[in-house]
Amino acid sequence: MDRPPAWIEPRAAYLHVPFCAHHCGYCDFAVSVGRDELMPAYVDALIAEMARLEVPRPMDTIFIGGGTPTHLPDAEFERLLTAIGHWLPLNPGGEFSVESNPESLEAEKCVAMRRAGVTRVSIGVQSFQPHLLKALDRAHRNEHIPRAIGAASDAGFEFSLDLIFAAPGATPDDWARDLDAALTFGANHLSTYGLTYEKGTPLWKDRERGRLMPATEDDELAMYEFAIDRLADAGLDQYEISNFARPGHRCRHNEHYWANHAYYGFGVGAARYVDFHRELNVRNTPDYIRKALAGESVTFQTELLTPRDRAYETMAVQLRRIAGIAFAPFEHQTGFALESLVGERLPALLDRGLLQRSDTSLSLTRAGRRLADGIVEDLLKSKPTPASRRPLPRLAD
Ligand code: SF4
Structure with missing residues (x-):
């Protein structure tokens, strides 16, 4: 029997891990910082939410995002990966990505991820330069980056690097250096984003009070244009507004979203699109844990699209x-x-x-x-x- 088309039957699954070691100054995601004691119960809750599928659902792509999924301790991370292997088995040739930060992507973790079927890591490098990492209020130092990329490569992962341009004080030359560093490290996939000052974040407040100098709109535009040309010269085609890849190295999971195909979503604040319903889970981590473990619905908002x-x-x-x-x-x-x-x-x-x-x-x-x-x-x-x-x-x- 033919399978229903991908916009009806989910072939992609997203799992959200909200924990971070540090709240970066530009980030307005609902992350849990300083609540690491919740991690074992959170993994229990994710497993309970997956178990509501009742039967395993084979997936073409899986993405564990955050937050910082690799901030989970090894034992919790392995428990999560084992449960995913049961409820969301990856189809042959499938793509299984994990989002990570340079300071928490270590060799042992990569070996465990590889054993569990992970195929790809997306590393939040943002910049290779100490003054820009500082300007962005990132937790990692630039010396963490080669270690993380080395661990990912040694484990045989595809890897993608995230870069931010137009950080406070960043010049077009800085941006050229970051792109060159990413290419030197052999990235086959890059996601590049211009810094946005989300209302209420520390960087937004600093900008409002004149304590930092944002990049000019012209510089930001020039950096975006420069990336398109520089990366094309290096063989990475732009395939989405913010994403570049060598042939055969696109993120297939995100391609599901950009096709508007159905997908499952698990975890606090996660979105899903199943049976033409757009749903969002509750956004508070303790609430999510309590509801999931009590067998209550974790859905906070649901809408059937016409x-x-x-x-x-x-x-x-x-x-x-x-x-x-x-x-x-x-x-x-x-x-x-x-x-x-x-x-x-x-x-x-x-x-x-x-x-x-x-x-x-x-x-x-x-x-x-x-x-x-x-x-x-x-x-x-x-x-x-x-x-x-x-x-x-x-x-x-
Ligand atoms: S690591 Fe990522 S998710 Fe966590 S606070 Fe920083 S930008 Fe936000």
């Missing part, structure tokens, strides 16, 4: 891909012709050189990639209901 909602969401996430939206598969997946949804708003965006259309697809131009959020927002204005302002799911990398 076919039209689904089509608009699919448009919004697929447009993040450099390849854009292929008309025929889009219509097959959503039941709507793309033009019937956003046709009215297209001519202006095409005329301004922000979108480009071929016979088979619609995609962002290079100029459009810098303004992707605004373009999607503009296209969503064609949507008749206010639900169009619903935030899109957080990506794993």
